[in-house]
Amino acid sequence: MVLDRHFNIVAVNNAYERATMRARDELIGRYLFDVFPNEEESGRRLRASFERVFRTGKPDSLAYIPYDIPKPADQGGGMEQRFWTAVHTPLQDEQGRVAHLLQNTVDVTEIVRLRQAVNLPFRFRETHLLERAREAERQRSTLMAEGEDFRRLFQQAPGFFAVVSGPEHVFTFANDSYLRVIGGRNVLGMKVRDALPEIEGQGFFELLDGVYRTGTPARGEAVRVMVQPEEGGELRETFLDFSYDAIRDDEDTIIGVFVQGMDRTESVRAHRQQRLLLDELNHRVKNTLSAVQSIAAQTMRSARDLKSANKDLEARIVALSKAHNLLSAKEWTDAELANVVDQELSAYDQSRIETGGSKVALDPKTAIALALVLHELTTNAAKYGALSSSQGHLSVTWQALPDRTLSLAWMERTDNPVAPPERHGFGSRMIERVISGELGGTYENRYAREGFSCRISVPLRTRELNECH
Amino acid sequence: MSLNTTTTNYDGLRVYVVEDEALVAMNLEMILEELGCVIAATAMRFDQAEQMINEGIEADVAILDVNLGGLNVFPLAERLIERGIPVVFATGYDESGIDDAWHGTPTLQKPYTAEDVDRGLAMVLAARQS
Numbered sequence: 001m002v003l004d005r006h007f008n009i010v011a012v013n014n015a016y017e018r019a020t021m022r023a024r025d026e027l028i029g030r031y032l033f034d035v036f037p038n039e040e041e042s043g044r045r046l047r048a049s050f051e052r053v054f055r056t057g058k059p060d061s062l063a064y065i066p067y068d069i070p071k072p073a074d075q076g077g078g079m080e081q082r083f084w085t086a087v088h089t090p091l092q093d094e095q096g097r098v099a100h101l102l103q104n105t106v107d108v109t110e111i112v113r114l115r116q117a118v119n120l121p122f123r124f125r126e127t128h129l130l131e132r133a134r135e136a137e138r139q140r141s142t143l144m145a146e147g148e149d150f151r152r153l154f155q156q157a158p159g160f161f162a163v164v165s166g167p168e169h170v171f172t173f174a175n176d177s178y179l180r181v182i183g184g185r186n187v188l189g190m191k192v193r194d195a196l197p198e199i200e201g202q203g204f205f206e207l208l209d210g211v212y213r214t215g216t217p218a219r220g221e222a223v224r225v226m227v228q229p230e231e232g233g234e235l236r237e238t239f240l241d242f243s244y245d246a247i248r249d250d251e252d253t254i255i256g257v258f259v260q261g262m263d264r265t266e267s268v269r270a271h272r273q274q275r276l277l278l279d280e281l282n283h284r285v286k287n288t289l290s291a292v293q294s295i296a297a298q299t300m301r302s303a304r305d306l307k308s309a310n311k312d313l314e315a316r317i318v319a320l321s322k323a324h325n326l327l328s329a330k331e332w333t334d335a336e337l338a339n340v341v342d343q344e345l346s347a348y349d350q351s352r353i354e355t356g357g358s359k360v361a362l363d364p365k366t367a368i369a370l371a372l373v374l375h376e377l378t379t380n381a382a383k384y385g386a387l388s389s390s391q392g393h394l395s396v397t398w399q400a401l402p403d404r405t406l407s408l409a410w411m412e413r414t415d416n417p418v419a420p421p422e423r424h425g426f427g428s429r430m431i432e433r434v435i436s437g438e439l440g441g442t443y444e445n446r447y448a449r450e451g452f453s454c455r456i457s458v459p460l461r462t463r464e465l466n467e468c469h
Numbered sequence: 470m471s472l473n474t475t476t477t478n479y480d481g482l483r484v485y486v487v488e489d490e491a492l493v494a495m496n497l498e499m500i501l502e503e504l505g506c507v508i509a510a511t512a513m514r515f516d517q518a519e520q521m522i523n524e525g526i527e528a529d530v531a532i533l534d535v536n537l538g539g540l541n542v543f544p545l546a547e548r549l550i551e552r553g554i555p556v557v558f559a560t561g562y563d564e565s566g567i568d569d570a571w572h573g574t575p576t577l578q579k580p581y582t583a584e585d586v587d588r589g590l591a592m593v594l595a596a597r598q599s
Contacts, residue, residue, distance in 0.1 A: 279562070286561035287490065290580040294496035301499070365538075369491070430491065437513040438491040 001103045002091065005054055007032045007047075010100065015189040019107045021072055021080075042067045046086075050101060053088045057098050061087040064108070083108050085172065106172045106189045108165065160263065163247065164192055165256035169208050171195060172256070181238060181263050183229020198228040198235065207244055211257050215246040222264050239268040288324075292317060302426040316375065319344065323371035327364050335367040336360065337406070341396055344374045348387050348394075357398035360406055363461045369434045373456070376427035377410055385452050386412035392451070404460045405441075412451035478505035479590065485528035486511040487518045487545065488559065489537045493579070497532065497559075500583045504590070515540040522548050530593055532577070532586070535560040535567065543568055555593040557586075 002011040009027045017024055020036075027035060033043065042065055052060045065086065068079040086105040093099035154161055160178035164171055169192040179185070187195035193205055202225055207218040220242050226235040242261030246254045295316050303309030322343050326335040337360040345353055362370060378387070386392030391414065398408040435443040441458030484506045488494040491513065498508050509528035512518035515537040522545060531549050533542045535558050546556045559577040560566055567576060575589040 282563075283561045286579045287493075290496075290561065291490065291492045293580040294492040297496055297499065372492075430495065433491040433495055437494065437511070438489065440514060 001027075001105065003032060003050065003101045003103065005099065007050060009035070013186065015186075016105070019105070019189060020069060021075065036067070036069050038067060049086070049088055053090050053101050054098050057090050057092070059087060059089045061085070081109070104186075104188045106170070108172065158262075160259075160261055162259040163256055164208065164259060165247075167209075167212060168193070169205075169212070169257065177263070178259075181240070182227055183236075185229070196227070198226065202226065208257055208259075211244045211246055212254055215248070215254055217246070218244040220261075222268050237265070239264045288320070291320065295320075298426045298430075312379075315379065316372070319371055319375035320368065323368045326371075327367055332364055334361040334363055337362055337370070337398060337408075340367060340371050341374060341398075344371065344378050345394075345396070348378075348382070352386070352393050354393070354395040355397070357408075358400050360398065360400050360460065366439060366458065366461060369439055370456075370458070373431050373434055376431055377454070380427060381412055381452070386414045389414055389416050391415045400460060406456075406458050406460050408456040409453070410456070411453040414451040480505050482506045482530065482590070482594075483509040483528045484590075485509045485521075485526055485531040485549075485554065487513075487531065487537065487542065488534040489513050490534075493534075493559075497586070500586050501532075503583065504587060506590075514538060515542075515545070518542075518545055522552075526554075528554050530554065530590060531556045532589070533558055535562065543571065546571065546574075555597055557589040557593055 001009060001013070001016045004010050008029060008031055010029075012024055012027050017027070020027070022035070033047070037043070038046070045062065045065060046067065049060045049062055052058075063085055065084050066082070067084055068081050071078050071080045084105050085108055086103055089102040089104070090098040091100040091102055154173075155175045157175060158177060160181055161173070161175045162171060162178045163173040171187045171190055171192065174187055179187075182196060185195065192208065193200065199205065204225065210216070211218050220240065222239045222241060225238050225240055227238050228235050240261050241264050242259065245258045245260075247256040247258050249255050296313055299313045299316065300309050303312060323335070323340065326339050326343065327333075337357065338355070340362065341355050345355065381387040381392075381394060386394045393413040395411045395413075396408070397411075398406060400406055432443055435441045435456055435458060439458040441456065443454065443456055445452065445454035482505070484501050486494060486497055486501070486508060488497060488511070494511055494513060498511065501508060510521055510526060512521050518537070531546075531554050533546055533549075533556055535542050542558075546558075549556055557575045557577060558567065558571070559579060559581065561579040563578075564572075564576070567574070575592040577585050577589050
């Protein structure tokens with residue numbers, strides 16, 4: 001309920017309408033003390049609280065206030081005895097002046113009515129309750145400053161807190177953190193089932209019922225709950241640690257449930273993301289180890305002696321490792337072909353090597369496969385071809401074709417031509433398998449008198465950038 | 470130089486290999502040959518493997534990589550089983566990567582050795598005979 005400076009009602013919500021048994025149009029625009037007259041102490045206290053808020057600009061609360069309200073004529077008329085708690089919050093206008101006051105009031109009469117249910121002398125218990133509440137309010141008034149601090153501590157605590165009262169779990173307190181979890185909905189004074197309808201069927205209402213009935217606390221850790229912060233909006237996945245504890249009065253009768261907990265959504269998400277990354281990393285490591293295992297087994301198998309096997313194996317593992325470096329530098333999104341080519345050829349005399357082509361981004365799988373293929377071609381050139389003689393020349397050129405095929409030409413020119421021997425070892429079998437099998441491309445080679453040459457065509461799986469290299 | 474230390478000889482057992490990594494496929498083929506098996510065919514992509522099955526692949530057992538370039542091999546495993554060809558899985562993921570329906574199927578954890586492949590084959594063959 002919102003009041004202006006003259007204590008005229010300017011806005012009410014459904015909960016207020018229900019609590020006061022009056023429709024919106026019977027309330028709005030009317031002077032509060034006309035609708036709910038009270039010449040007694042309660043009337044004076046309520047007015048004083050309003051005045052404090054408008055004067056100081058600070059919230060003010062009435063922990064407990066008996067305030068009878070007129071019953072509508074169609075319900076028999078007369079006055080109805082009611083007990084309330086109320087929090088009064090200043091609302092500032094654009095100039096920063098307190099123009100309005102927001103009243104969050106909760107009808108706690110239900111707590112009194114609860115006494116009727118426990119079959120004990122009602123008059124005694126009611127008097128007892130009233131005395132306790134009056135005492136609490138007296139203490140609160142005298143310890144105003146401390147009380148405000150305490151309330152603010154609760155209100156702004158990082159953990160969430162809420163108090164629900166009675167068998168239908170009516171919200172009588174909810175701090176800022178709690179309101180954030182439920183998307184800032186105004187739930188004070190509402191039954192949980194009305195306030196949070198989307199929670200139905202997720203087991204929480206039943207837990208509250210159980211705690212209220214049996215007094216046995218309920219706890220949950222990182223429990224998934226789907227909340228709908230906006231009516232008709234999307235459900236939001238939230239993870240909460242929570243505990244529900246029974247609130248008891250002096251007679252040990254359960255009067256409500258204290259709800260507290262922590263929104264763990266961020267940490268659960270982070271944990272999940274980390275799990276995913278670890279799984280992916282593990283998979284990648286396993287695949288790499290499998291590749292290394294295969295390289296080792298086949299290098300050993302086709303080697304002439306242990307010494308050359310060792311040297312070939314080392315060089316192949318280094319080629320694989322360098323391809324990983326290129327991918328790692330770009331967070332495993334892609335690697336540029338020019339870098340893959342240059343990295344492999346960097347150890348040789350650059351004056352005899354010519355490389356060039358359009359800018360092509362290779363996906364990780366293609367990048368690693370091509371790096372291994374280029375390594376084998378380079379090794380062969382160094383052993384038998386253009387890079388083995390002082391006169392040889394190597395040209396590596398490529399282009400990305402419009403059909404998203406990469407076409408790479410490897411051309412050696414040498415004055416001591418080689419016949420096609422040795423080219424059926426592990427290296428050339430691997431090239432064939434990688435290009436046509438794994439990458440779904442084609443590999444053609446030619447042993448001409450002037451030197452070895454080959455053409456590699458592979459489909460590109462990421463977009464290439466049409467810039468010159 | 471042979472790295473094979475197993476004793477079983479599968480004497481011409483026809484194995485259908487489905488593996489999307491060329492190096493891993495080459496190693497598996499080498500292991501199988503050393504175990505005395507014959508490579509019925511090797512498929513390295515899902516569509517290629519599917520086509521071979523459509524064309525009526527002849528094999529005694531299949532070794533399937535669970536993840537084929539991001540595609541799951543289970544539909545192909547189902548079709549092979551229907552045709553009476555038992556399967557062995559190979560995976561770089563742990564058991565959680567295998568669908569519940571397939572738990573109990575012999576699975577090779579990458580990287581695997583010749584002994585692992587031997588054990589996997591022995592398991593499916595024993596199951597087939599019983």
